[in-house]
Amino acid sequence: METFIKQRIKAIKKGDQNAFADIVEFYKDKIYQLCYRMLGNRHEAEDVAQEAFIRAYVNIHTYDSTMKFSSWLYRIATNLSIDRIRKKKPDVYLDAEVTGTDGLTMYSQLADEGTSPEDALESLELQKTVQEAILKLPEKYRTVIVLKYIDELSLQEISEILDLPIGTVKTRIHRGREALRKYLGDL
């Protein structure tokens, strides 16, 4: 697969647009998923994901092949998603570092005793609640959580994508998880 991607990138650099269609087809699901979880809105996610691919195409000459191509794409999509979040009117973030705000009643109401998380997740209502909890995270925590859990990336890859030391990535994931625990742990 890697060689196929590399060969496609070479063709794109020579100006062959059709080669790029293969790249889009290959990565669109992951990139869209990332944007959707970052933004929580299908329409906006579609918009930002498409923009990410167009940016990648236009800037393909700046792509440095020592980096994984997927990491480069993720970086573009992450940055564009963050830009979009900042442009939107600021939501009320519940800061992850605030302690002692456990058990928000809104989430407590949805608690369903005796079902496993997998079963409970079948309910659309819960899907919505989990997504809302992600959207409540400040963007620096939201980014690492989405990259780690939605796309199952390693800490190493996340550190490459965000150009941050692994230690920082780890700390952010821990804090993001703690914040989510407060919103979701009582369900």
Add this chain to the structure above:
Amino acid sequence: MECPKKMVELMHDYLDGEIRKEDEQLLRKHIHECKKCSDHFYRLKKTVSFIENLSHIAPSSDFTKKVMANLPKEKRRIRWQRWFTNHPFITAASLFLLLITSSLWATWHENEQFSFSKQENLIVKNNTVIVPKGKVVEGDIIVRNGNIKIEGEVHGDVTVINGKKYLASAGEVTGEIEEVNEVFDWIWYNIKRVGQNITEILVK
């Protein structure tokens, strides 16, 4: 109480899959004894499983098409190259046409010299063929790269290629008069001539 802080750190290391063996044992032992930490750990694991189990959301079916439609125009050279490889027949046909046209061009330019069909009673002055007043020319006249001035009578067709015809009021042409000045006219003229030859052969 110094237990919670370090234990919470170990919980996250565990969830990252980066916990050392002895730390994991320490964590397990502690969770077994401490209700608060066991609760915390349970909630963290539940939270992670909620997020991991979010359903997959697919982009629109025409996602790739839309991206491709919004890309800036690619280099023209590449587009042509692909077009040619995708349409070999048209490529061959146009190449053929190109050769034909260029050979026609060559013929057209080869014949830039002044020439005319030799007939009796014709006078030539400065690239102009003159049919003098009161004289009769029998047969068709063809003039290339020159003009013709008709003051007398022509019993036949007059064709001027790359030139002009002047017909004096007293002049008379029994056949057709034709001026051929453009390449396409010239091609058409050639085709007509071929057609005529063929019909003549058929008639005979």
